[in-house]
Amino acid sequence: MSFPAHYERPPEHPRGRRDGEGTRERLLEVAAAHISAAGFHKMSIASVAKDAGVSQSGLLHHFRSKAALLSAVLEQRESEDNLFLFGDGEVPLGWDAFDALVSLSARNSTRPEMVQLFVRIAAEATDPAHPAHDWLARHYSGLRAWLSDAIDRGIAEGTMKEELPKAATISTAIAVLDGLQQQWVLDSEAVAMTGGVRAYVRGLKMLWGIGPESS
Amino acid sequence: MSFPAHYERPPEHPRGRRDGEGTRERLLEVAAAHISAAGFHKMSIASVAKDAGVSQSGLLHHFRSKAALLSAVLEQRESEDNLFLFGDGEVPLGWDAFDALVSLSARNSTRPEMVQLFVRIAAEATDPAHPAHDWLARHYSGLRAWLSDAIDRGIAEGTMKEELPKAATISTAIAVLDGLQQQWVLDSEAVAMTGGVRAYVRGLKMLWGIGPESS
DNA sequence: AGGAACCAACCGACTGCTCGGTCGGGCAAT
DNA sequence: ATTGCCCGACCGAGCAGTCGGTTGGTTCCT
Numbered sequence: 001m002s003f004p005a006h007y008e009r010p011p012e013h014p015r016g017r018r019d020g021e022g023t024r025e026r027l028l029e030v031a032a033a034h035i036s037a038a039g040f041h042k043m044s045i046a047s048v049a050k051d052a053g054v055s056q057s058g059l060l061h062h063f064r065s066k067a068a069l070l071s072a073v074l075e076q077r078e079s080e081d082n083l084f085l086f087g088d089g090e091v092p093l094g095w096d097a098f099d100a101l102v103s104l105s106a107r108n109s110t111r112p113e114m115v116q117l118f119v120r121i122a123a124e125a126t127d128p129a130h131p132a133h134d135w136l137a138r139h140y141s142g143l144r145a146w147l148s149d150a151i152d153r154g155i156a157e158g159t160m161k162e163e164l165p166k167a168a169t170i171s172t173a174i175a176v177l178d179g180l181q182q183q184w185v186l187d188s189e190a191v192a193m194t195g196g197v198r199a200y201v202r203g204l205k206m207l208w209g210i211g212p213e214s215s
Numbered sequence: 216m217s218f219p220a221h222y223e224r225p226p227e228h229p230r231g232r233r234d235g236e237g238t239r240e241r242l243l244e245v246a247a248a249h250i251s252a253a254g255f256h257k258m259s260i261a262s263v264a265k266d267a268g269v270s271q272s273g274l275l276h277h278f279r280s281k282a283a284l285l286s287a288v289l290e291q292r293e294s295e296d297n298l299f300l301f302g303d304g305e306v307p308l309g310w311d312a313f314d315a316l317v318s319l320s321a322r323n324s325t326r327p328e329m330v331q332l333f334v335r336i337a338a339e340a341t342d343p344a345h346p347a348h349d350w351l352a353r354h355y356s357g358l359r360a361w362l363s364d365a366i367d368r369g370i371a372e373g374t375m376k377e378e379l380p381k382a383a384t385i386s387t388a389i390a391v392l393d394g395l396q397q398q399w400v401l402d403s404e405a406v407a408m409t410g411g412v413r414a415y416v417r418g419l420k421m422l423w424g425i426g427p428e429s430s
Numbered sequence: 431a432g433g434a435a436c437c438a439a440c441c442g443a444c445t446g447c448t449c450g451g452t453c454g455g456g457c458a459a460t
Numbered sequence: 461a462t463t464g465c466c467c468g469a470c471c472g473a474g475c476a477g478t479c480g481g482t483t484g485g486t487t488c489c490t
Contacts (some may be wrong), residue, residue, distance in 0.1 A: 039339060039446085044475065052284045054478085060442050066476065094239070116341065119428070123338030124254060126400050127332065140398060168414035171406050175394025176387055182394075183355060183386060185341050191386050199383035203422055239464085259449065271450085274468050281450065 024062045032073050036116035040070055040124055040132070067131035074121070074135050077114065094159055095209070097150030098201045101177060105197040108181065112188070115181050122178065144170050164208040169188045176200050224338050241267045247288050251331035255285055255339055255347070282346035289336070289350050292329065309374050310424070313416045314366030316392060319411040323396065327403070331398050337393065359385050379423040391415045 030052040034043040045066050049059040063069040069140060084107060085092075085100055091101045108115050125132040147170045154160030169214040247268040255417055260281050264274040265379040278284040298308075307315045323330050340347040365430060366430045369375030391412060399408040 019439085038342065040258060041254065046475080046479090054439095055441050057442075057478090060477070061439060061441095064477095074395060119338050121336050122397060126334060126397075128251065136401065139337075140401065155380065166416050168407065168411045170389055171395060171398060172411045175392075175398060175411065176384050176390050177394070178397055179390025179392070179394035180386060182337060182341075182389060186355065190356075194384065196383045196387045196390065199380050200387050203418065207418055207421060212371075234465085248479095260451090261449080270467055272452090272468075275451070276464090276466060389447095 009191055023052065023054055023058070027054070027059055027062060027069070027087055030074055031069050031115055033078065033113055035073065036069070036113045036120060039120045040066075040130075045069065070131055071135070073117075074132060078119070078139070090151055091146070091149075093150045093153035094157060095154060095205065097147060098173065098204065101173065102194065102198050105180070106194045107179060109184070109194050112185070116185050119178075119182050119185050140174070143174055147173060161208045161210060167209075169204065173200070173204075218276050221341065222389055227296055229266070236271070236410060238267065238269055242269070242274055242277060242284070243288055246284050247292065247332055253378050254335045255281075255345075261283065263411045285346055286350070288332075291348060292332070294355070299430065306361070306364075307364045308368035309372060310369060312362060313388065313419060315408065315415055316388065317413050320392060320395070321409045324399070327400070331400050334393075334397050355389070358389055362388060374425055376423045378423060384419065384423075388415070388419075 001130070011178065031048045034048050034051070037043075038124055046056045049056045051146075052059070058067060081104070085104060100194070121132050122136060124130055125136040127133065148166065149191055150166065151160060151166055151169070155164070180193045180196045181192060183191045242263065246258075246263045246351045248267070249263050252258075261271045262275055263284075268272070274284070278287060296319070302320060336347050337351060339345055340351040342348065363381065366375060366379060366381050366384070370377055370379070395406060395411045396407045398406045
């Protein structure tokens with residue numbers, strides 16, 4: 001066995017002249033780090049390429065433009081999050097959805113760079129001309145739709161009160177997530193992110209829960 | 216009348232050789248608009264100067280650097296907000312403080328550019344090297360201190376329950392403000408900003424209020 | 431088996447542009 | 461004559477993206 005370990009992997013795709021897949025992934029990783037540290041506008045593709053050990057042209061071989069690089073980063077991160085939230089194929093509804101928000105927050109507290117990335121993009125992409133604007137809009141409308149279904153289910157199955165102010169609760173729950181992330185990124189000592197989300201959800205259950213949930 | 220309209224403005228203050236004070240204020244106004252539209256990093260002082268009707272060098276006469284311009288903008292906006300919140304010399308405490316947050320939100324919903332400005336700066340200035348980083352940190356710690364006093368007072372005067380989770384409530388209340396602003400800036404149709412804040416505060420009162428407040 | 435053709439994966443040099451900031455003035459009111 | 465206000469010309473740095481390569485594994489033809 002004189003071959004390096006990765007040669008032993010099953011061939012899968014008859015892939016790769018040199019190591020296209022590998023550098024592509026490294027580029028995505030480094031790009032995410034740079035965006036989260038500097039923002040998309042301030043980040044330069046040259047520095048990303050340098051840190052990933054390729055030339056700028058090498059980067060542009062894999063991603064046709066700076067915007068394309070951003071899209072790829074966002075797409076990857078989102079699919080990771082969706083896998084975490086809905087990975088088992090079963091979308092959590094009712095109070096389970098709000099509990100899932102708490103776990104999401106807990107998970108995020110172990111990946112500060114990811115939170116940074118989102119905080120930055122969320123603010124930058126407010127501009128309709130920003131390359132991630134559409135992505136962000138879809139992100140929020142997707143979240144809202146999910147929580148809307150979750151509340152409908154909760155009411156239907158009798159675990160949530162009908163008087164629950166739906167629209168306001170949905171927006172506010174998302175705001176709590178995002179706003180706590182923002183403060184946490186600025187000063188992770190001063191703010192207990194997950195604790196805040198958990199306390200908020202507990203409050204929701206006390207106000208609008210029915211049965212054992214509302215304890 | 217062959218002169219453009221702005222030449223006809225009355226001299227008002229006879230001060231300054233030409234009109235130092237006036238252009239300075241125009242610059243601040245235009246700068247705020249540009250920052251809120253593009254973010255601080257992407258904004259260029261040349262374009263600000265142009266829109267304000269002076270040369271770039273003219274701008275740099277009034278503000279020694281781009282960062283100095285930002286500081287001046289933030290300082291002005293914050294003093295306006297403080298005037299609105301605490302203008303009468305009496306700092307609102309107890310539930311009055313949370314009601315003040317609702318009014319602040321209502322006021323903000325009439326000044327979208329101002330909200331944009333804050334959303335952008337709050338995300339950018341996360342970076343410790345950002346010129347507004349210290350300002351932002353002070354902004355948050357000031358808010359937290361105020362709300363902390365407010366809750367202490369509420370408990371002391373018997374309008375808030377002692378079990379109220381203080382730290383979490385403070386951070387979460389601020390998060391609701393900021394997070395709803397973020398969503399509102401992205402899509403002011405889809406989100407009822409002030410309504411969300413009001414509903415949140417109402418929930419707080421139901422959970423932790425004592426007496427007629429908790430209806 | 432051997433070689434030609436092909437193509438993904440890079441690289442270095444370069445272009446056109448924008449940026450924040452400097453410098454040496456001019457002009458008008460005091 | 462000084463001082464506050466403002467300008468045009470300019471500079472060096474950094475930017476995203478283009479262009480014309482080279483390299484080396486893969487594939488197909490003989």
